Amino acid sequence: MAIDRRAAGWLVFLLAVLLLVSVSAEEDEIIPPQYPVPSYVSVLLSVAQEEIGYTEGEHGRTKYGEWAGDPYAQWCAEFQCWCVDQAEKRTGDKLLNVVWPLYSASNTGRAWFITAGRYVIRKGPVDGWGYQWLKGQDSYVRSGDYIPQPGDWVFFTWTANTDTDHVALVEYCTRNASGAVTIHVIEGNKPSSVSRGTYSIHDASILGYGTVHDVMDITMHFGNTGEKVRQLQQKLAYLEYLEESQVSGHFGNATLAAVRAFQESHGEKASGMANMAMQRKLDQAYEEKMSHDPAIWTVVDED
Numbered sequence: 369m370a371i372d373r374r375a376a377g378w379l380v381f382l383l384a385v386l387l388l389v390s391v392s393a394e395e396d397e398i399i400p401p402q403y404p405v406p407s408y409v410s411v412l413l414s415v416a417q418e419e420i421g422y423t424e425g426e427h428g429r430t431k432y433g434e435w436a437g438d439p440y441a442q443w444c445a446e447f448q449c450w451c452v453d454q455a456e457k458r459t460g461d462k463l464l465n466v467v468w469p470l471y472s473a474s475n476t477g478r479a480w481f482i483t484a485g486r487y488v489i490r491k492g493p494v495d496g497w498g499y500q501w502l503k504g505q506d507s508y509v510r511s512g513d514y515i516p517q518p519g520d521w522v523f524f525t526w527t528a529n530t531d532t533d534h535v536a537l538v539e540y541c542t543r544n545a546s547g548a549v550t551i552h553v554i555e556g557n558k559p560s561s562v563s564r565g566t567y568s569i570h571d572a573s574i575l576g577y578g579t580v581h582d583v584m585d586i587t588m589h590f591g592n593t594g595e596k597v598r599q600l601q602q603k604l605a606y607l608e609y610l611e612e613s614q615v616s617g618h619f620g621n622a623t624l625a626a627v628r629a630f631q632e633s634h635g636e637k638a639s640g641m642a643n644m645a646m647q648r649k650l651d652q653a654y655e656e657k658m659s660h661d662p663a664i665w666t667v668v669d670e671d
Contacts, residue, residue, distance in 0.1 A: 399542060412451055432556065437472075448535060486578060486583075494586060518540055520578060523574070536555035537555065594617060603654045604650070
């Protein structure tokens, strides 16, 4: 059932793009999504597409700000959250604060994705955490390594700092004959309406992406809190380096001791930092134990 819904979602998405957007096959080709497009993503994109052309009223008043509680707010985030709310109503799925955040303040949306374990930085380390790497890859992420997927959110800054000043919804990406990738988005409050926009994947104003799928792993250390920490703790607990009761999602003293103990037992410097090397060895040990664990074996009846 889940596979059918995802396949249907991808077909709806592709048809919408082909009908609504003119892309030259000779110059630019649509990059097929690397991951399945859930049906609720297709619905979200349909909602956003229907809003293209909406323009704010006098003094910047919008229905999106009114819905969020401040009719005159700067409304790029309010627009996207409103669209998610509408997608919820059409699908019956719980989406706000599950797949995408409900927020209005600067940095809050990005922080939500980081905590959820679904934020991909364009390049460099994630503030307060560390460097990231794509699942299955052996090098830290660089600009252009991750091609954003339909339904992802792009976070921008218009200044030299890392505060988020704008957010947009990824519709799809294209690649031209020279290999350059362009991100196609739907965005509110740019500057006073809902419209389509395009950005180079290497655009320096892009901070990173809030993703629909879990595509990235990240360096963790004492003090971090979030889903990635919980996943780390679950593996440590399964391997008996941590008590089950200590799986909390917060990297505290117990997790620090567990990471150090694991590193020592696997010939690594006991730094207490859950970096790429440590997590790779942890994953290997976890998968090895699971493969020999009779408690999770599947029994197949043969006639």
